[in-house]
Amino acid sequence: MEKKPSLKKEVIQGIFGALVLISIFVFIGNRIAGAGHHEEKGGGEHAEVHDSKGPSPSDMRTFTVNAEKAKKGKADFVACAGCHGAEGEGKSGIAPRLNSTTFLAAASDAFLFNTIKNGRSGTTMIPWGGSFKDDQIENIVVYLRSSFKTEAATLDESPLKGNEEEGKKLYSDICSACHGSSGAGYQETANGTGIGRMGFLEKTTNGFVRYLAKHGKTGTAMKPMIGAKTAVSNLTETEIDSVIKYLRSQAW
Ligand code: HEC
Ligand code: HEC
DSSP states (O other): OOHHHHHHHHHHHHHHHHHHHHHHHHHHHHHHHHHHHHHHTTTSHHHHHHOTTOOOHHHHOOSOOOHHHHHHHHHHTHHHHHHHOTTSOOBTTTBOOSOOHHHHHHSOHHHHHHHHHHOOTTSSOOOGGGTSOHHHHHHHHHHHHHHSOOOOOOOOOSOOOSOHHHHHHHIIIIIHHHHOTTSOTHHHHSSSOOTTSHHHHTTOOHHHHHHHHHHOOTTSSOOOSSSOSSGGGOOOHHHHHHHHHHHHHHOO
16 A cells, blocks of 8 residues: 555656656757757858848948058057968968958958957967957958958858759869868868868858859969869859858868
8 A cells, every 4th residue: 555655656756857858858959959050140041031132232341441440450460460461461371361352342341350359260260359359350350441442242142052962072073172171271281261160151151152162262272163264163153052052061
């Protein structure tokens, strides 16, 4: 007679314990799903759903450019010159060129600001938010804008076409020679940017990557991948999309 109630109690405790465990799993699951969604915000699904026409040129340029801010930004750029060069010309195998027309046309003020403030994980581009206040970082962006003038590009943020399988093949046939077989960039090939890294992909939109792949990065070995005379890199827009799909699927 005494055993029955305690057995019942154990069953109830068991069910209660299972419920607690299930809630914990659901909670953790949601957190992981939430984190995944957050990571895609920079360039993936978010941009496709809400921003299919891409940002307008005024969204791309939000900082007021004036000589006073540019002068202050230039003074702080000393911290960057060791890697990016005194004139932002970049150093092969060390840091990318900033003084590049197509790069600066496609890079929004927000992208430049966030890249400088938060760095690019996995590379020597550390978060500079610890050394510089927000207005100092803004001044550095203003310095780049006033020294290297470009019109804001119109980025195509429409949904990606193509497919990962095709992208994987194109990446290994064409891009990997300069960007590394895993997309690690400098640490692998001493040549191109680490375009396979999460640190790059989480901050760039598909429109940005499309634009640079299509038009190349002026002043560097990155030539336009569309309309090029050499067969090896004469891609279609869908093929470039396939490469981006592949890069996003393997981002690490
Ligand atoms: C120790 C070397 C180093 C220093 C110092 C440095 N960077 Fe960088 N920077 C890098 C590297 C490496 C990358 C990323 C390369 C990659 O993604 O593969 C990078 C990326 C960038 C990018 C993105 C460029 C692109 O092509 O996508 C910007 C913008 C940038 N840095 C600005 C700055 C500014 C502004 C400073 C100074 C406050 C600075 N960096 C200091 C090494 C450096
Ligand atoms: C001949 C070498 C070469 C090949 C092939 C190549 N790239 Fe590049 N790529 C570069 C170099 C060099 C840079 C700029 C690095 C710098 O500024 O120092 C670059 C930059 C880029 C950038 C801009 C990243 C940034 O923010 O600076 C993108 C996007 C890019 N490449 C995509 C691709 C894709 C996609 C392919 C294949 C379809 C490809 N590249 C093939 C050499 C190459």
